[in-house]
Amino acid sequence: MTLIGAPAIRTGTACRVGDPADLVRLLSPGERIHLPGSGAEVPALVEALCAGDAPPLNVTGSFVPGINPTPLERFPQGASYTSSFAHPAAPGLQTGARFRHLPMSYGGFASYLASQSFDVGVVHVSPPDARGMCSLGVAVEFTPIALRNCRRIFAVVNPRMPRIAGAETFDLARADVVAETDAPLREYDVGAPTxxxxxxxxxxxxxxxxxxxxxxxxxxxxxxxxxxxxxxxxxxxxxxxxxxxxxxxxxxxxxxxxxxxxxxxxxxxxxxxxxxxxxxxxxxxxxxxxxxxxxxxxxxxxxxxxxxxxxxxxxxxxxxxxxxxxxxxxxxxxxxxxxxxxxxxxxxxxxxxxxxxxxxxxxxxxxxxxxxxxxxxxxxxxxxxxxxxxxxxxxxxxxxxxxxxxxxxxxxxxxxxxxxxxxxxx
Known part of the structure; x- marks a missing residue:
């Protein structure tokens, strides 16, 4: 599989910020950012991206309908959102290029992401172990694929993200910026069988x-x-x-x-x-x-x-x-x-x-x-x-x-x- 660009060499100590919402001030208009979805969504960051002073970004993500609310209409003017999932949205968002729906399967979207480059990739992980390794826990999906071609990595460390022995891991030393949160993960409750x-x-x-x-x-x-x-x-x-x-x-x-x-x-x-x-x-x-x-x-x-x-x-x-x-x-x-x-x-x-x-x-x-x-x-x-x-x-x-x-x-x-x-x- 051919990758665009080589992984950035990261040295020194990562910059640390407070709440994940603070990550937004480190972003510039027009940058390409990859956001994780399902249980790895960072709601505080998504909400901050919709604030009046947030920069317009080219967001690529895997928000799942029924699990991750996708605020397409609230993103700043000039922003765009790309996903393999279609989302119920106001008419005209696709024709106006604010929403770019890629009609691909999960396997196809994985191949697509492997050919892309991003300015920023976000990863939502458990606290590190003694070796500095964090677990991606309940949601790996497309994150490791996107991180291979990111100039910068923003890591959000959350004690609510469970450490699963067989889940992929992330070396916190790779992060350029680290934010911490103690927020519940997105949940999905199917309810009682009918x-x-x-x-x-x-x-x-x-x-x-x-x-x-x-x-x-x-x-x-x-x-x-x-x-x-x-x-x-x-x-x-x-x-x-x-x-x-x-x-x-x-x-x-x-x-x-x-x-x-x-x-x-x-x-x-x-x-x-x-x-x-x-x-x-x-x-x-x-x-x-x-x-x-x-x-x-x-x-x-x-x-x-x-x-x-x-x-x-x-x-x-x-x-x-x-x-x-x-x-x-x-x-x-x-x-x-x-x-x-x-x-x-x-x-x-x-x-x-x-x-x-x-x-x-x-x-x-x-x-x-x-x-x-x-x-x-x-x-x-x-x-x-x-x-x-x-x-x-x-x-x-x-x-x-x-x-x-x-x-x-x-x-x-x-x-x-x-x-x-x-x-x-x-």
Whole structure:
């Protein structure tokens, strides 16, 4: 992998400031800065970047919708924000270049960052050990990739960031500036499982055998799935994000004790973060490791479970667009879905409710009403509360029939009529 520029040589003692908000006064207009997201976000710094006297910066980050509030409208005039995640925002922010959405998977965004250079990179870490090494704790993601090509590094040291034995580390001596804080990390609480999520999860669980390697996204259905798998044994977790239900599997004896369970980030409740501290069975690595094709190709019995906003009768999935607006990103789903579908013993699953909204609009649709996030060849099984459509080895006609069969009963007739018109032109 070719990097732009060489790592800066850092000598002497880092400058120390007080609160992370004080870091803003060390920034100049137009500088390129990389900010970590998910549990590694530094809210005080982000808030300071929106202040009236803050310089306009070119910010690149990985703020996750639903976890990290992204103040696109509040950034100073002339600032821009670049991310692989789409964020619900006021119309015109993309056309005005204030928000630069890069439609990339996690693996693609990792490759992109490896070719970029930044004036400043921010890293959010635990307090250093006796050797001066800090843990990146619950959130590694893209930070190590970005730090390779930063002129300056701003480190935020936080005792709330748990030290995880398998997480990547940062030598505090590399920092140009160090700030300290004692602030809670961003949390994600999925809440209690719903009856609908549990029904869908029950069907998904039928595809997860003992010894499988599991990737799941975030949300009520993935959380409910983890609860359904408490009776499995020797499960291996390899996912972009892991959350509180991981603890349930660990304490129920479901996880393979000989395997270092990997993710690029953990997002959950404060209690979950406390539980992770000091544990040795988890590895938290950068996305150019967790989502690398070579890494994913080596996983046995990979079961990739992801959600979608809609699936059409060809088996294509839209994970990003709703009612004409970009509301999310493909994230790591594309990386894992392709790997699972190509694996001889793997399976790529899309799990979603059959309907959405108060009006019960069908999420199985004749044609996608948004972008195609996952092509049909990367989707093996589609599951709703009404059943599982196994598309493996099925013809185009058979795929449509099986997808219509798991749509909400009230929509099946209309879907059959639409498919007759589509099929007549194939």
């Amino acid at each position: 009856a609908l999520a549990s029904r869908i999860a029950e069907r998904v669980a039928g595809f997860v055998d003992d010894g499988a390697t599991l990737q799941v996204g975030l949300g009520k259905t993935p959380d409910a799935l983890m609860h359904k798998l408490a009776d499995r044994r020797r499960l291996r977790l390899h996912s972009g994000m892991l959350s509180d239900a991981t603890r349930l599997l660990a304490e129920s004896g479901s996880l393979d004790p000989a395997w270092r369970h990997m993710s690029c980030v953990h997002v959950g409740t404060a209690a979950y973060y406390d539980w992770l501290a000091g544990r040795g069975e988890f590895r938290v690595s950068a996305c150019d490791v967790t989502h690398a094709p070579a890494t994913l190709a080596g996983l046995r019995k990979l079961v990739a479970v992801n959600s979608a906003l809609s699936v059409d009768l060809f088996g294509q999935a839209n994970l990003e667009m709703l009612d004409g607006r970009m509301v999310s990103s493909v994230g790591g789903a594309a990386d894992f879905a392709h790997a699972a579908s190509l694996s001889a013993d793997g399976v790529s699953i899309i799990a979603l409710p059959a309907t959405a909204g108060r009006n019960g609009v069908s999420r199985i649709v004749p044609r996608l009403d948004g972008v195609c996030s996952l092509p049909r060849h990367a989707v093996d099984v589609v599951i709703t509360e009404h059943g599982a459509a196994d598309l493996r080895g099925a013809s185009v006609m058979e795929r449509a029939e099986r997808l219509i069969a798991i749509a909400a009963p009230a929509h099946r007739g209309a879907l059959q009529d639409c498919w007759k018109d589509i099929a007549a032109r194939l």
